[in-house]
Amino acid sequence: MIGGGIFGLFCALTLADAGKSVVVIDRGPVWSEASAVNAGSLGVQNKLPALVPYTLWSWEIWETLAERLGADIGLRRDGGYKIAMTEAEAERLDAVSMQQKALGLDVRRLTQADLRRTAPWISSDCVAATYSPQDGYANPTLVGPALRRAVERSGVEILDDTAVEEIRSGDRLGVVTRRGEIQASKIAITSGAWSGRLAAMVGVRLPISLDVNMVSVTESARPTIENIVTHARGILTLKQVANGSCLIGGGWQGIGTLENQRKEVSYDQLVHNLRLALRVIPGLERLNVVRSWAGYEGVTPDSLPYLGLLPGHRNIYCAACARGGFTLGPLMGQLLGELISHGETSKPIDIFNPGRFAHVAA
Ligand SMILES: Cc1cc2nc3c(=O)[nH]c(=O)nc-3n(C[C@H](O)[C@H](O)[C@H](O)COP(=O)(O)OP(=O)(O)OC[C@H]3O[C@@H](n4cnc5c(N)ncnc54)[C@H](O)[C@@H]3O)c2cc1C
Known part of the structure; x- marks a missing residue:
């Protein structure tokens, strides 16, 4: 497994459960990139319709995860509101929620009066909203260490601070790192935004663009916001977590590239993110933002993840780049593990x- 984020660790766990011998190799400490710095939303309403069934299946794994890991992971499933501030956004909200409903999501359209009654902390400027009891969130900083412990308990070896510099394909399959060469019978690229670079090592062009997403956290406040809040245009995620802090995200872009390894907050963009949050929940104006940060997210041309064999290879797999990959990660990792160990998947x-966009280099 090259990459120990949520995709890699769930894949490792599935393979170990199937009795396979597994090594997870990561260039940093495992769980230090997107899986560690994300906003923790486990929204279903904010997923592309094609991903709704997968998100609901992934939630089946989330629901039993605390028990499986034997640890608190900050999981809450109190439902969520998806809001629209304009008539055009309301139309979009309706169109998407109807598609999502047809795919199995429990989602209801609310009138403004319903919204005022059930969520008075949301601004009356919101012209429309939908509610789903199936949205929720978890705490990435609790999930990571607990998952790592479970993965190690299952017999998987984890190599931190071990960047893969070369992949050897063909008869002598293996990876080259600064610690030396590691032989393998199968290799999985679960390297998040870097997966294109790893695929290129075996002659596959895997298109991935880079988002540098930002998240902010406020000081702690009296519990008021009972549900996660998302936006019809995907430009806001908001929740109040257990310690009373509010986490504000929404895919507003920071600054950085894979080359310069910078993940910086863009204050120009952040202002828009925070203003929108204030417009939606005016009570936030009493709170100070105590920290903002950014992280890398890889994006495919159709915003659907890559999961499967790399074209032209029989034993090199990839799973990466889901929009909402924290939500989907448990399922994506599990499906990759099933594919590698049994040659077929339960979904x-x-x-x-990956072959829908990937090309074998000439
Ligand atoms: C700021 C931010 C907020 C987000 N908010 C949400 C949210 O609220 N809800 C949600 O569902 N999703 C969210 N996401 C998306 C989600 O976090 C990611 O989709 C998901 O964590 C990706 O997991 P991963 O395992 O594929 O990648 P990562 O967690 O990035 O792991 C990839 C690993 O590969 C390793 N690696 C890379 N190159 C090499 C190499 N050469 N050798 C060895 N190892 C290598 C990296 O060090 C890294 O540990 C957010 C993302 C960001 C950045």
Whole structure:
């Protein structure tokens, strides 16, 4: 496994449960990139319709995860509101929620009066909203260490601070790191935003663009916001977590590239993110933001993840770049583990085939 974020660790766990010998190799400490710095939303309403069934399946794993890991992971499933501030956004909200409902999501359209009654902390400027009891969140800083412990308990070896510099394909399959060469019978690229670079090492061009997402956290306040809040245009996620702090995200872009390894907050963009949050929940104006940060997220051309064999290879796999990959990670990792160990998966994965965009370099 090259990459120990949520995709890699769930894949490792599935393989170990199937009796396979597994090594997870990470260039940093495992769980230090997107999986560690994300906003923790486990929204279903904010997923592309094609991903709704997968998000609901992934939630089945989330629901039993605390028990499986034997640890508190800050999981809450109190439902969520998805709001619209304009008539055009309301139309979009309706169109998407109807598609999501047809795919199994429990989602209801609310009138403004419903919204005032059930969530008076949301601004009356919101012209429309939908509610789903199936949205929730977890705490990435609790999930990571607990997952790592479970992975290690299952017999998986984890190599931190071990960047893979070369992948050897063909008869002598293996990876080259500064610690030396590691032989393998199968390799999984679960390297998040870096997965394109790893695929290029075996002659596959895997298109991935880079988002530098930002998240902010406020000082702690009296519990008021009972549900996660998302936006019809995908530009806001908001929740109040157990210690009373509010986490504000929404895919507003920071500054950085994979080359310069910078992940910096863009104050120009952050202002828009925070203003929007204030417009939606005016009570936030009493709170100071105590920290903002940014992290890398890889994005595919159709915003659906890659999951499957790399084209031209029989034993090199990839799972990476889901929009909302913290939510989907447990399922994506598990499906990759099933594919590697049994050659088939419990859920259909054709739409995620890396071959839909990947090319074998000439
Ligand atoms: C700021 C931010 C907020 C987000 N908010 C949410 C949210 O609220 N809800 C949600 O569902 N999703 C959210 N996401 C998306 C989600 O975090 C990611 O989709 C998900 O964590 C990706 O997991 P991963 O395992 O694929 O990648 P990562 O967690 O990035 O792990 C990839 C690993 O590969 C390693 N690696 C890379 N190159 C090499 C190499 N050469 N050798 C060895 N190891 C290597 C890296 O060090 C890294 O540990 C957010 C993302 C960001 C950045």
